[in-house]
Amino acid sequence: MATCKLQEKHLIDQRAAVNRLATMSEINSIESLRSVPFSRRTFEEKNKIISSGRPTPAVVIIKTRKHFARHFQASTYEKNKWLTGCPQVSKLFCWPCLLFSTDRTVWTATGYDDLNNLHISMSKHERGPSHIRCVVKLKTFENTLIEYRLNEGLRLDAEQHNARVKKNREVLKRLVDIVVYLGAQRQPFRGHAEEDRGNYNELVHLLRKYDERLDHHLESSTTFSGPSSRIQNDLIEAVASVVLNEITSEIKDASFVSILLDETTDASNLAQLSTVWRYVTKEGEVEERFVGFSDVRADRTAAVVAEHVFAAVDEMQCGDKLVGQTYDGAAVTSGHLNDLQAKVRERHPSCGFVHCIAHILNLNLALSQACSTIKDCKVFFSTLNGLASFFASSTKRAKALDDIVKRRLPRAAPTRWNTTSVLVNTAKDNHRSLIELFNDIRNNPLDWDERSILSAGGFLQYLEDPQDPKVLFLLHLFSDVFSLTDVLSNILQTKCFDVGYCVSQMKRITEQLQRQRGEFERVFALVPQPENPAKRCRGPSDMKTEYEALYFKALDVIDSQMQQCLSSLEKMAFVSLLDFNRFHQYEQAFPDAAIDSLKYTYGHFFDDGLLRSELKVLYESTDLNQENVPELTHFMRSNGLCDAMPQLYKLCELFLTLPSAAAWGEKTFSGLKRIKSYQRNATGQHRSSGLAVMSIERRMLQKIKSDESFYDKVSVEFTKKARRMEFVYK
Numbered sequence: 001m002a003t004c005k006l007q008e009k010h011l012i013d014q015r016a017a018v019n020r021l022a023t024m025s026e027i028n029s030i031e032s033l034r035s036v037p038f039s040r041r042t043f044e045e046k047n048k049i050i051s052s053g054r055p056t057p058a059v060v061i062i063k064t065r066k067h068f069a070r071h072f073q074a075s076t077y078e079k080n081k082w083l084t085g086c087p088q089v090s091k092l093f094c095w096p097c098l099l100f101s102t103d104r105t106v107w108t109a110t111g112y113d114d115l116n117n118l119h120i121s122m123s124k125h126e127r128g129p130s131h132i133r134c135v136v137k138l139k140t141f142e143n144t145l146i147e148y149r150l151n152e153g154l155r156l157d158a159e160q161h162n163a164r165v166k167k168n169r170e171v172l173k174r175l176v177d178i179v180v181y182l183g184a185q186r187q188p189f190r191g192h193a194e195e196d197r198g199n200y201n202e203l204v205h206l207l208r209k210y211d212e213r214l215d216h217h218l219e220s221s222t223t224f225s226g227p228s229s230r231i232q233n234d235l236i237e238a239v240a241s242v243v244l245n246e247i248t249s250e251i252k253d254a255s256f257v258s259i260l261l262d263e264t265t266d267a268s269n270l271a272q273l274s275t276v277w278r279y280v281t282k283e284g285e286v287e288e289r290f291v292g293f294s295d296v297r298a299d300r301t302a303a304v305v306a307e308h309v310f311a312a313v314d315e316m317q318c319g320d321k322l323v324g325q326t327y328d329g330a331a332v333t334s335g336h337l338n339d340l341q342a343k344v345r346e347r348h349p350s351c352g353f354v355h356c357i358a359h360i361l362n363l364n365l366a367l368s369q370a371c372s373t374i375k376d377c378k379v380f381f382s383t384l385n386g387l388a389s390f391f392a393s394s395t396k397r398a399k400a401l402d403d404i405v406k407r408r409l410p411r412a413a414p415t416r417w418n419t420t421s422v423l424v425n426t427a428k429d430n431h432r433s434l435i436e437l438f439n440d441i442r443n444n445p446l447d448w449d450e451r452s453i454l455s456a457g458g459f460l461q462y463l464e465d466p467q468d469p470k471v472l473f474l475l476h477l478f479s480d481v482f483s484l485t486d487v488l489s490n491i492l493q494t495k496c497f498d499v500g501y502c503v504s505q506m507k508r509i510t511e512q513l514q515r516q517r518g519e520f521e522r523v524f525a526l527v528p529q530p531e532n533p534a535k536r537c538r539g540p541s542d543m544k545t546e547y548e549a550l551y552f553k554a555l556d557v558i559d560s561q562m563q564q565c566l567s568s569l570e571k572m573a574f575v576s577l578l579d580f581n582r583f584h585q586y587e588q589a590f591p592d593a594a595i596d597s598l599k600y601t602y603g604h605f606f607d608d609g610l611l612r613s614e615l616k617v618l619y620e621s622t623d624l625n626q627e628n629v630p631e632l633t634h635f636m637r638s639n640g641l642c643d644a645m646p647q648l649y650k651l652c653e654l655f656l657t658l659p660s661a662a663a664w665g666e667k668t669f670s671g672l673k674r675i676k677s678y679q680r681n682a683t684g685q686h687r688s689s690g691l692a693v694m695s696i697e698r699r700m701l702q703k704i705k706s707d708e709s710f711y712d713k714v715s716v717e718f719t720k721k722a723r724r725m726e727f728v729y730k
Contacts, residue, residue, distance in 0.1 A: 030086035038099040043158050054095040059085035061113050070115045096134035158730040165726050171217045173711045178203045179235045183694030224725045238717035240690035247289045251316050254279035256657040258324030271297040280653045284637040290696045292689040302339035322351045326659040380474045405433040421482040428475040435464045473527045484512050510562050574598035586619040611647040629655045
């Protein structure tokens with residue numbers, strides 16, 4: 001132990017000495033290139049960098065393995081002519097890739113310091129096509145330098161070219177700012193009529209009044225003036241690509257990822273599939289990032305959606321850490337849910353399927369199943385939705401509703417049953433007022449149109465049937481059911497809660513629904529008995545029997561759906577490992593069954609022995625006993641415990657990554673509705689998806705836009721297509 005401490009002190013002193021030498025000398029070229037990339041520099045700067053050659057500074061890298069400490073040897077530079085280092089960060093880099101590569105890899109962005117696997121990683125890197133291309137560029141660039149030295153005309157031409165590129169990029173910067181502003185604010189770019197220039201062109205002409213460079217460019221240029229729809233689309237695509245690249249970078253750094261899919265129909269009647277990734281960032285924050293919409297109207301079978309999942313996984317290159325999948329359970333996967341999740345697990349065995357908890361607690365799946373199998377329930381909900389549509393489609397009817405009922409009826413969405421809950425409660429509380437309103441329409445036919453009169457008669461007959469008050473019975477039944485789920489479903493639609501919390505809350509709801517079965521007599525007593533039982537085909541006792549059968553059938557369907565969801569989560573018994581209420585129990589008897597459950601699906605991600613030791617420390621420690629997994633994760637990061645207890649921290653990341661709901665996918669639909677409204681329903685698929693990325697991920701967009709390199713990244717994406725103007729430096 002004493003030897004290790006002396007060795008560590010010696011290495012620390014050595015590192016400090018190297019750092020002092022680095023600060024005394026000129027700024028390290030590697031650190032300078034990381035702050036200002038090679039592609040952004042002038043010809044003279046590039047010439048100086050290439051002429052100076054590859055820096056090979058002394059770099060102190062410490063890696064311990066068991067009882068040995070491994071040091072980086074300077075002789076490694078001689079064996080690998082492309083290797084370079086940076087003493088400020090104590091990392092190794094690839095010199096050709098650092099200069100010419102556009103990919104963000106460990107050899108160009110963060111640096112490499114794993115000495116235990118250095119030989120393998122270097123061998124793998126130098127065989128890659130990207131590295132070989134960069135080496136070729138470096139060698140040919142040296143030939144170019146000779147030509148420039150011999151030909152002063154080429155040098156002057158390069159200077160003039162770079163000057164034009166700088167001016168063009170400054171103009172492009174203004175246009176990018178306009179695109180970012182309109183995209184983040186979900187504002188339309190083009191006008192509806194030809195004489196209407198639209199927001200984009202109006203902003204361009206507004207800025208030119210105060211910007212001489214932009215004004216001069218618009219006056220003199222004929223190739224890149226900005227107003228064309230092609231330029232707008234390319235700028236939108238370029239900005240969205242930069243955001244997606246940032247998301248890809250975050251996913252590469254994440255330990256685990258999950259995929260969430262949801263589907264909706266847009267204003268132009270296209271089936272749009274929303275794709276969202278869930279992961280934990282390096283800072284310990286849970287993120288759910290939207291990456292785009294896909295048109296799936298042609299085919300929504302399990303095979304097609306599975307191919308979409310595979311393509312998304314391959315694009316992000318995260319198949320080895322895909323641990324969860326969840327879907328809305330509604331339109332896009334209706335009838336194919338089991339096939340879809342099974343196909344995904346065939347290719348990615350660790351990708352466990354989690355039912356969308358928020359949809360279950362909103363009774364989306366349960367009630368849609370009830371509506372499709374129970375005739376009375378289907379008629380009930382269809383009539384309530386018809387009520388809302390009846391009043392929403394006419395201002396005169398809406399005013400009558402305000403005057404008599406004094407409460408609006410919300411229109412229920414097919415995948416958002418919380419609005420149905422409001423609709424049910426509103427109809428129950430204002431049942432007599434609605435009957436009064438429909439009677440008023442029927443009694444004053446001269447004041448109403450034919451459709452209003454006919455519809456009022458139908459609604460009145462359904463709402464006020466003295467011989468069969470079934471609607472009142474169902475209003476009370478579903479009002480009681482919704483009262484158990486509404487508050488909880490709103491809580492669970494946030495993205496910070498872990499699966500273990502969701503499972504416990506689902507069990508609580510299931511138990512309450514079971515107790516609801518004993519409430520039939522109370523609900524039936526709220527329904528008025530027929531005034532003249534003789535007019536009924538069956539007597540009051542038959543009505544009670546009929547209602548009782550309907551009551552228990554509806555609860556059985558709801559309960560079966562809840563149990564189906566819970567059964568799929570039984571494979572996730574390992575969530576109890578971080579059940580903070582059981583820590584005292586686990587201190588006495590370690591939860592071996594939960595560990596075995598974790599090993600069954602995710603065992604290859606963890607060191608079983610080390611995880612057990614860290615969990616035992618967690619169960620015994622009062623300092624680590626937090627309220628939930630997010631708080632434990634934050635506590636470990638703020639106190640530097642991530643490296644001290646790496647397996648426990650990785651377990652927390654897994655818990656937070658597993659999707660508890662697809663509700664975030666639904667939140668993306670509000671952005672789509674603003675982007676592609678009925679007034680702008682001709683927006684193309686790529687344009688609407690790019691605008692959606694800018695709008696929904698506008699916080700990330702504003703964050704990366706604060707970095708000056710943002711505009712260079714957009715320029716790189718923008719110039720991937722052929723341009724008549726010059727945007728690339730020589």
